[in-house]
Amino acid sequence: MLPGERRNIIIDLALQDKRVLVSDLSREFGVTEETIRRDLEKLEKEGILTRTYGGAVISRHTSEDLPFNTRNSLNTDMKHSIALKAFDLISDGDTLMVDASSTTFELVKLLSNKRNLTIITNSVHLLHKFSTTALNIISSGGSLRHRSHSLVGAVACNTIERYHVDTVIISCKGIDLKNGITDSNEPESDLKRCMLRQASQIILLADHTKFDNTAFIRLSEIYQIDVLVTDCMPSEVWMNFFKENSVEVIY
Known part of the structure; x- marks a missing residue:
């Protein structure tokens, strides 16, 4: 090894x-x-x-806000499983916004075979990795957050607010019945909230380790999500909650 x-x-x-x-x-x-x-x-x-x-x-802070390269190398099987399940939710010709998470990055890897896709993102890693593909990629611009290879701040938010897309795809650090969907830092949470306002459909990618966990910043209420894609069936309590809040669950 x-x-x-x-x-x-x-x-x-x-x-x-x-x-x-x-x-x-x-x-x-x-x-x-x-x-x-x-x-x-x-x-x-x-x-x-x-x-x-x-x-x-x-530490709690570290577990929520690992550097992108580290996050990208962890739980790869779960991320790939989630990406495969989310793949069929995207159609040729769709317009998408995706965040800078390692799970959404795994999904974009699979989307190269889709035709006429437009992806708006704040992920520096995604911009670099797919610069030579047929994907139409629009950068949010903004201030570089080195730790997560993401672009954030007022410039990024202003760019996001210029567009309306079919689907926004995000991940998170925690999802809790009481505290909702949470993330690790304020600048990226602010940008994700901008993305959520600009889409007809919201897809959350979250593996089972995120359930019943609360991170630093509240990102959104769970009922705002249209579709949750995860790697295994949530508990009965969670499934009932999703049904009551009209959230489709794919696992």
């Missing part, structure tokens, strides 16, 4: 358990404790983990 792959698994474990131990990781990966300490040191320098005696912990 490559060191980068091992560190991604360590991040995944820390996100699940909130902390990891050097001795446990050493046994799991079959490497020395010194190797694990170097991994934890690197992840601490990247601002993802904080080392403690015998291991490391992950």
Whole structure:
């Protein structure tokens, strides 16, 4: 296993358990404790983990606002599963707005075979990755948020407000019965709210780990969403809630 792959698994474990131990990781990966300490040191320098005696912990803020490259390498199977389910919701000729999340990025990967699609986005990574495809891509412009490879601010919002599209596709950091749909930071939440106002249909992509979690900023009420695409069937309580609020659920 490559060191980068091992560190991604360590991040995944820390996100699940909130902390990891050097001795446990050493046994799991079959490497020395010194190797694990170097991994934890690197992840601490990247601002993802904080080392403690015998291991490391992950903070609430970090778990919500990981750098894009890190997020993009985590839970890839779940993201791909969600993207496949959402693919059929998009038709040739559609106009879309998509955010800078790693889950929506996974969906756009599949859309290259669709014809005459227009995508308006604040994702720098998406602009770069699909610059040579047939997709008609419009950049929001704006101020660069390095951590998430996204464009935000007044310029980005002003651009978004110039367009009306068929569908907006977003992800989030948490979805809770009481607190609604939440995200990790204010600038990106502001931009997503602008997107939500400019679409005939709103699609939320959220894997099962987002349920019953609340992040820093309220993004929207759940009833504002038209379609939720997730990787497995939500609980009965959630399914009843979605039915009462006229939210279509695809899993």
